[in-house]
Amino acid sequence: MKQNSEVTIYDIAKKLNLATSTISRGLKGHHTISKKTIERIKKAAVEMGYRPNNLAASLRGNKMKTIGVLLPTVTQPFLSSLISGIEITAQKAGYTVLIMQSHDSYKEEINLTQSLYDNRVSGVICSLAMETKDTSHFKKFIDNDTPLVFVDRVPKDFDTFHVVIDNFSAGYKATKHLISQGCKRIAHITAGFKFSIYYERKEGYLKALKEHNLPIEEELVVKVNAISYEEAEKACRRLMSLENPPDGIFAPGDILGVSAIQVAKKLGIKVPEQLAVIGFNNDPISYIIDPNLSTISHPASKMGRTSAEIILKNIKQSSKKDEIMKQITYLNTEVLIRESSKRS
Incomplete structure (x- = not known):
């Protein structure tokens, strides 16, 4: 048995074979829990030596911020x-920001969510790791009435706040731009699992090809293990070594687009005359590379501000909701046409 101070609602939930949300509400005597279950929960809490975490309660009252x-x-x-x-939004409201990196590791993401929980943060903003498929490790925040916002890389099956762009539409627009420039054989670099942002961008790419009766060939879609220059270089060399190489590439990240341009240069392929390239994000490197990289704008700073505003609003409300609803905020993107894809 744990020491009294270490007993949590998870221990009680395990003992009684109940959900942690039921334990949390039962301890508070919530009206959605039956009297019989409340009595059972409170009895087990006393027997196990459970004590409410007053620090966590004070944090929910905006004392640690x-x-x-x-x-x-x-x-x-x-x-x-x-x-x-x-940070800009949080600091204006008197809050500090604790930043952690998963390095795209699912295992590390699980460990870090526990660390954030143990640090009693007032709210959590997360962009998922590339490896993440199951998001049950975030449920502890909902059970503890801690506001949670997923941003950019978000789960499909987790009901909370999401701040995203329409990745399907953005992938469609990027590909349609290449088609408008005369590209007939368009390749795509992709990453991640099904229903990730990269999957959605690929689906937009496929829709644009279908609409214009252009070939959809397996060899023109190359999956990388990471959004990195090295991975993209291997993918682009593979594409350009095909017997019938592409005349356009949609890269769902600017570093991937930059790699495509540089591989083309090394192989003596003219950009955009022989190979038109469009990236994604509008990173600084997109307008430093020669030729400048066409790209899709990605309102990163606004996504950050919006996410923080949602957290702050829900901390201030501090209302215990009987039902968590998924609320999705979509922000706009646009095609930024530059030298890498603009043909005369």
């Missing part, structure tokens, strides 16, 4: 801008 931010990395320009938007 810390927002936890869990991201795949902080080195990508998009995520750096996202953090900036979060």
